Amino acid sequence: MEHTALVDVYDRLSSTSSNNEKRDVVAEAFAESDAHLWRLVVLVRGRLFPAHDRRELGVSSRLTLEAVLTATGAPEDEVRERWRQTGDLGDAAAWAVENGGQQTLFSETLTVGRVHDGLRELADFEGDGSQGRRVDALAGLVSVATPDEARYVVRTALGHMRVGVGEGTIRDAIAVAFLDGGDDAVSAVERAYQVTNDFAVVAETARDGGRDALAELDVELFRPIQSMLAEKAESLAEGLADAAADGRVRYEYKYDGIRIQVHVGGDDVRLFTRRLEDVTAQFPDVVRAMERGVTAENAIFDGELVGYTPETIAGDDRTPVVFQELSRRVKRESDVEATSREIPVVVHLFDCLYDGETLLDDPAAERYERLVAAFDSVEPEFDDGVAGLELATTATVSPDDPDPAAALYEEALERGHEGLMLKNPDATYQPGRRVGRLLKLKPTMEPLDVVVVRAKYSEGRRSELLGRLYLACYDAQSDELREVGRLSTGYTDDELRALTDRLESLATTRDGRLVEVDPEVVLEVEYEEIQSSTEYDSGYALRFPRFLGVREDLGPADADTLERVDSLFDAQ
Ligand SMILES: Nc1ncnc2c1ncn2[C@@H]1O[C@H](COP(=O)(O)OP(=O)(O)OP(=O)(O)O)[C@@H](O)[C@H]1O
Incomplete structure (x- = not known):
């Protein structure tokens, strides 16, 4: 498949805001993709890796500009000017290919395979000279691209595709391309995605084996x-009523x-965060604790x-550390053993999701029994750098007799925890879903x-710091971020300095003291209320937002959704 065909897909996606049309464009591309299907499921979203693979290309806009200049021979100031005008280095690259003066290598054709594999390769370059190799590799792609192809190659490299294709569109497109596209087909695809987290696997399975094969996709270790x-839950009484099955709530x-x-498989233990990131290396103490405690051969x-x-x-009365402290351990790449003693866990x-067979469809109460059965005894031990396991x-x-739950709620708060979880004992495990049974x-x-998504330098004392941060929630429907307000309080100078450095490294374009950034940094904020507003494209504004911390464990697509802001607004 030639890249030009994909360019046509991107053009069609950009020119419609209808989710159904986007679904049909993507479905058509999938149906015609042949051997490229696994590449297309990520490429149509302007990505290169599936959600559970957190590899990054390591391509900054500066480096991309260098590659465009090398490939096209276009004058730097003119390319920069185009970039400034449009705010899109992709457009500037298209202009550079058209006007650069360097001969395009018409003898070569840019294929989807070459773009995908060539860009993915950038993530593997390491060590001395890796930046130079990235520039060369990217320049190699741009040098055989038509102007339109260059536009999308550059946007993909920078992760700035923004054609408004969310996970829901991919799911629906697979159902249309390879099944009958009805509600059952969509559910079958969704379920397969929830257990595999990999649309490439799901799409190929749907294409090759239809609905039956999809149903067989299952949880896999690691x-x-x-x-x-x-x-x-708005209150204990309401929560108990909502989570009850046969008059019982856990x-x-x-x-x-x-x-x-x-995940435990024989001698191997691996740990994943909610973002599906592998953090095994950061928690050797937890790995040791699991090795000591677990008796099940294979389990999740x-x-x-x-x-x-x-x-x-x-002791018996432990004091939890604040989330920011703990997240230091997630980020830590060296001295992990020392840090594990500073912040023991x-x-x-x-819950137990697998113990040789999948337990996702078993009731929560049964899964808990399997959890207990997977351990001999769980004695916490803290000497020797072994973490606790409980x-x-x-x-x-019963919802009619809530006192024991009320007492545990009090106790949890007194001990510095967040509150109470209420669980329907009959509930199956529904990956990725917010369901009323939990x-x-x-x-x-x-x-x-x-x-x-944007940040502005402060005035006065903090004029060197990006003290005004524009915040956005995630519109899952269209895979876009929508602004919900501006934050300027709650951080210490040190926290703000760290944030400024981080945001500066993510800067894409500037307008005076206002900097647009790659949407990578997720913050937890509190606020007084949600107001409706025409100032931001979400239609809402947070009133008096205050910084609580950086959520290192979340990525932009894990941010709170517009749907959630809608419902919080309604609930006020
Ligand atoms: N006993 C427990 N059972 C289930 N989840 C628990 C339990 N104790 C703590 N948790 C945490 O509570 C979270 C449940 O809330 P939710 O799914 O809304 O996550 P969240 O969006 O991170 O919200 P929050 O900020 O309230 O934790 C789980 O993701 C898990 O991290």
Whole structure:
């Protein structure tokens, strides 16, 4: 398949805002893609890796500009001027190819395979001279591209495609291209995606084996599953009523840490975050704790990783550390053993998703029994750099007799945890879904996780710092970010300095003191209320937002959704 055909797909996607039309364009491309299907499922979204693969190309806009100049011979100031005018280096690249004066190598054709494989390769360059090799490789692609092809190659390299294709569109397009496109087909594709997290696997399976083959796709060890998410309970009584099955509800601490999925296969233990990132290397203590405790040969567990102060970790009354402290461990790449002693952790496991066979369709109560059966004993030990391992204490109550749950809620808060989880004992595990059968009860107006999309230098004392951050939520329908307000308080100078450095490294375009950034940084913010507003493209504005912390464990697509902001607005 030639890249020109894909360019046509991008053009058609950019020219419509209708989700159904986008779905049909993508479905058509999938149906015609032959051997390129696995590449197209990521490329149509302007990506190169599936969601669970966090590899990055390591391509900055500066480096891309250099590649465009090398490939085309166009004058730098003119290319920069085009870039400034349009805010899109892709457009500037198209102009450079057209007007650069360098002969395009018409003898070669840019194929989808070459673009995909060539760009993916950039992620593998390491060490000395890797930047130069990236420039050369990218320049190689641009030098055989038509102007339109260059536009999309550059946008893909920078991760700036923005053709408004979300995961829902890919799912629906697979259902249309290879099944009958009806609601059942969409559900079958969705389910297959939730357990595999890989649209390439799902699309090829649907194409080659239809609905039956999709249904056979299952959980696999070391391929992380999307986490089941909770809905918010407005009160204990309401939560108990909503989560009840046959008059019973399970209740547990809502531990305050990082969601962790633990895969055990023979001697191998791997840990994944909610973003499906592999963090095994950062938590050797947790790996050792699992090795000591687990008796099941093969298993996947779901749990919460909580950091506690070193002084209290070994006692009965542990004090959790704040989330920012714990996230230092996630980011840490060297001295992990020393850091593990500074911020010791306990893994509180609360679910078992696999123990040789998939348990996703089993009721929660049964899964908990399997969890217990997978361990001999779980004695926390903290000497010798071994983390603690505990199974979440769980109990059941009737909604008519809520006192024991109310007491545990109080206790959880007193001990520095977040609140209570209420679980329907009959609920199956629904990966990636917020379903009313898993509820969380927390005392405050819930903070939002939002993405920084633009930032402005402050006036006065903090004039060297990007103190005004424009925040956006995620519109899952269109795969776009929509602004919901501007943040300027809650951070210390040190926190803001760190944020400024990080955002500067993500800068794409500038207009005076305003900097547009790659949407990578997710912040947790609290706020007084949500107002409707015409100032931001979400239609909402957060009133008095305040910085609570950086959510290192979340990426832009994990930010709170526009749908959620809608419902919080309605609930006020
Ligand atoms: N016993 C428990 N059972 C299930 N989840 C728990 C438990 N204790 C803590 N958690 C955490 O609570 C989260 C449930 O809330 P939700 O799915 O809404 O996550 P979230 O968006 O990160 O919200 P929050 O900021 O409230 O944690 C889980 O992702 C998990 O990390």
